[in-house]
Amino acid sequence: MKWIKLGKIFDPAEHELPLASVGFAQSPQALVLDDRVRIYFSTRERDRSGKYLSHVAFVDFDQRMQRILDVSRRKVIGLGGLGCFDEHGIFPINVLKDGDRVLAYTTGWNRKVSVSADAAIGLAISHDQGLTFERYGSGPIMAAALNEPFLVGDAFVARYGGVYHMWYIFGLRWIRQSEEAPLDRVYKIAHATSTDGINWRRDGRLIIPDTLNADECQALPTVIHLDGRYHMYFCYREAHGFRDQHGKGYRIGYAWSEDLQNWTRADEQAGIDVSAEGWDAQMQCYPHVFECENRVYLLYNGNEFGRHGFGLAVLER
């Protein structure tokens, strides 16, 4: 795989977004419509306590991904109610066309006391081509389970052969680098299947082997079927020092499979890496692969987890 970088294509500071956004356009994910490509992302506002809330917004591109047609002007989906799993943010949102509907798999965030937050996966459904979504219940469709104790999120759903496949992550442990250091989380990629997109059966195993160490954090899987093989992109990083230490931040990882069960990790074949300088020189994260008009694209965030927007690359074929 070899990707040609097309540069940063969206900067939230250059647009008027709803909901008092203070920057961030994180985890871009595409819904290919008849006349446009709608790219959802999460942006942030600060609440009265000064903490962030993540909100869903979108930007519409033409199908050649060259021109911005519009940005969302209304609320796409509100946050959850008091005490709900998605009360303090939705980040990211994964969208899937399903007949006349659009299904959205959300990662909802809620703030905790002993650790910063927890997350679970919700479902919301759109009947207007993804302009707005209604929740499927006020609770999550995938939450913590016996062997997946917290931080269940980052769902990516695709249909293959009549089966819905979900790749997602869950947290294993909260750890500190030193006694004074804040708690850091460790999470890994897993897989579940469903016949209706609502009720999921989990594999109960970690599907992507670590390359850094046992505390490697793996996030945001995205899968595409090309040339007879399934290709997974994701991002991974060290558990500690990932915000500001050189070489410890997110990089894009890659794995391939022929049966959707067994994955071979091959980061060296990812075909994309950080730039020597510029907006994606320190970090690359939250990849999303999609196909439009016979081109295969990779959306991703760069430095500072997408504070300043997202970029695009196209697959050389």
Added chain:
Amino acid sequence: MFKWEKLGKLFDPGERQSGSWMHAFAQSPSVVLYETHVRVYFCTRPKPDADGMYLSYLAYLDLDRRNLLDIVKVCKRPLLNLGARGTFDEFGTNPISVIRDGDEMRVYYAGWTRCESVPINGAIGVAISRDGGESFVRLGDGPVLSYGPDEPFMLGSPRIRKFGATWYLWYVSGKEWLKTEGKPEPVYRIRMASSEDGLNWVKHGRDLLERRLGEHECQACPDVLFAGGRYHMFFSYRRSHHYKSREGGYRIGYAFSDDMLNWQRCDEMAGMEVSASGWDSQMVNYPHVFMLDGETYMLYQGNDMGRTGIGLARLVSPRDWGRH
């Protein structure tokens, strides 16, 4: 109507100086029978922290089988550790329900975690004992029954039963958090799930009992037993506000069913009222009914949700549990 004879307060940790981890509260009694004694598992608490927040631990006391008012033993330390950092049961395991299963025993419990916008959240965990109920080890770091689209938070109050080869779990699910002048207050109601192995659960997906106290009635502790050819449920219910007083406090309700799914609520038959004065004069709640040597007993908590201990009552009539 059931007629109960109150035999008095059985146990109050505050009176016994049982140790710092058992400072006050004896909640959610759950009985396991042994040859010479009756073990009552319950939940107890150390002193609250500076913010008034509690931890809660699993404990037991043993009663002489021939004289249930005689406490022969109180466990010395918590039977189950609290959960690891960030897990659903980091701050408490309460309420609980214990069941014997062959050589093993299992405790199903509500795990307590603390949140920013609401005081707590709950999900149901399971732990197993292979030493006759002296200690329990959790089967996983996460919950065995967790949130779903129509059960968004505050899963708790588990009661585990096995009828035939099937496991049944009665529990409560949160409906909404009400904003109040103080902390938000949850509204929750009784539900049921069934399972082949006690680990993978199928939720029945609806509230089992009609409401008697309006939209915000809280129902908890669905204690089910099979007797006289049908299923009987004693439970507790209250208003969502001012429930720490005599007027608004928990009461014990009753319902019966022929199929475990469709329940007829008849609180007036429960027969268990608050006393005129004393430790159970403001509320009676968290009933647990068990049969022993030809008699039927109810364990229950009194005032302030069990802060002042557990009491015992004996069923006087009906003796046969027949249709009534």
